[in-house]
Amino acid sequence: MSKHTTRRRFLVAAGLAGTTLLAGCTGSTGGGNGGTMGTATTEEMTTESTTEQSGSTPTDPESAPRATVDRFSEAAGTLMVRTDENGLPGPDEAVDFDGGPFITQGLGPDGEVVRYYNFDVQATTPAPIYALFREGEDTPVEGQLNVIDVIPGDEGYNDFWHVHKVTVPEDYEANTATSLADIEDAGYEMEATDMLVNCPVVPDGSTASMRYGDEDTGLVEGWYQGMVVSYFQFTEAALTLSGDSVPLSPIYVTFNVNPGEDGGGPPSGFVTEDGSDQTHNVVATLPDDSGYSPLWFVNIYDNADFDAVSDLGSATDAEQLASGAANVNCPIVSVE
Structure with missing residues (x-):
């Protein structure tokens, strides 16, 4: 298991610990059998699951394109906007957050x-992040990167993410879904949790070597509209929604x-x-x-x-x- 995968699994599993994770479908898809799933129905569901994924193949994150990230553009920054005078890093330039104004x-x-x-x-309104679980399992799909739909500069971006659990079929292959559009097109069930995570999206190669306690300081990879992005993870304290907002x-x-x-x-x-x-x-x-x-x-x-x-x-x-x-x-x- 890669370091990226280990960190991704912790991000989701830590927040969902103690929660009963149910499979997406628990009853018959048709009438009869008193709600008990018969052999024919099981075969039908298996066929449907395979059909859902036909034509879709997993994408290797190592060979996938990477999104360009710029935290200091006028669209992304508020207090930290790049000028000729302040010399903040340019688009997709790795940032050393251990120095300067950071x-x-x-x-x-x-x-x-x-x-x-x-x-x-x-903002106090978090952005959604999607973690994929196979039906009947309470840990994320091995090797699957989490999915986001906004990065710095996009409307609605936030360093704070509201975790959504996505239930995928038992035969789902990791990284078949690489965007929110893929998840929605497949019709996978999505469930909003009350968990928040603080994961600033940054240019690949960026560093922030300090953490409170024994947190991992490395970058985590995720999917953004079919492209790979990198982000830090700060877990110095568990965070949950305050109403619909970041506390x-x-x-x-x-x-x-x-x-x-x-x-x-x-x-x-x-x-x-x-x-x-x-x-x-x-x-x-x-x-x-x-x-x-x-x-x-x-x-x-x-x-x-x-x-x-x-x-x-x-x-x-x-x-x-x-x-x-x-x-x-x-x-x-x-x-x-």
């Missing part, structure tokens, strides 16, 4: 030193120039301690807390209060300049 050192609710990645603004947790930040002033807000950068990368950005929750979410509800406090802020209490006591300025995907990867 990782921040802040503070926890009790003054802990935390580090988190910066994956830009994300939020507060973060308090301050900038070198306050918003509303010339050049103020994000373009001016976070205030840091002298000679250090240490900000006084304070997260309200940590991965082991029940209310934790890596989608942060951003509150901005006056930079005049920077020295006085050392934990959540002092951050909330600081003069607040803006509440809910943005929702940003910043998974915590270190707590000291």
Whole structure:
């Protein structure tokens, strides 16, 4: 089993653990037999299953085309949009998320030193991701890549994915379905779970070497409209829908120039301690807390209060300049 497959299976199986996974069809397709599936009906269903897949052959991800991914285009980015001045990576250029503007050192609710990645603004409406299971099985199809239908820059894209379980026939061959269109055309049953996963789609070869705990830091592969894409996976805490939305947790930040002033807000950068990368950005929750979410509800406090802020209490006591300025995907990867 490849590393990609191992990670993909964990992504789905971890969230569906403890859930009873039922086969797609549990009764007769016709009348008679009191609802009991007779021999003729079983043969008929087997024929139908084979017919559904006739003309379709599996695609080897190793030889499939790859989608071009650009997280920093005007269509994809909000705070991180490529310009001649900032030099953010170009389309399909591998990104080192361990440096530059992509990782921040802040503070926890009790003054802990935390580090988190910066994956830009994300909506609270997740995008669907599709995981395929054969009828009667409670683990994903071996070797099958998960399927998505949007990537950065597409309308409706989100780093946060709402997991949908797709039930396929017992004789389904892995990677026969490589797009949402394939799944829909085949008429496979789809079931929305309450599970969310944080999996930013990135150019192949990108790196983000830090994780909270023993998470795998490598890239996972998936299908997007018949093309292969790569994404990170952050599993520092289990995530579930809050209603129909990604849950939020507060973060308090301050900038070198306050918003509303010339050049103020994000373009001016976070205030840091002298000679250090240490900000006084304070997260309200940590991965082991029940209310934790890596989608942060951003509150901005006056930079005049920077020295006085050392934990959540002092951050909330600081003069607040803006509440809910943005929702940003910043998974915590270190707590000291």
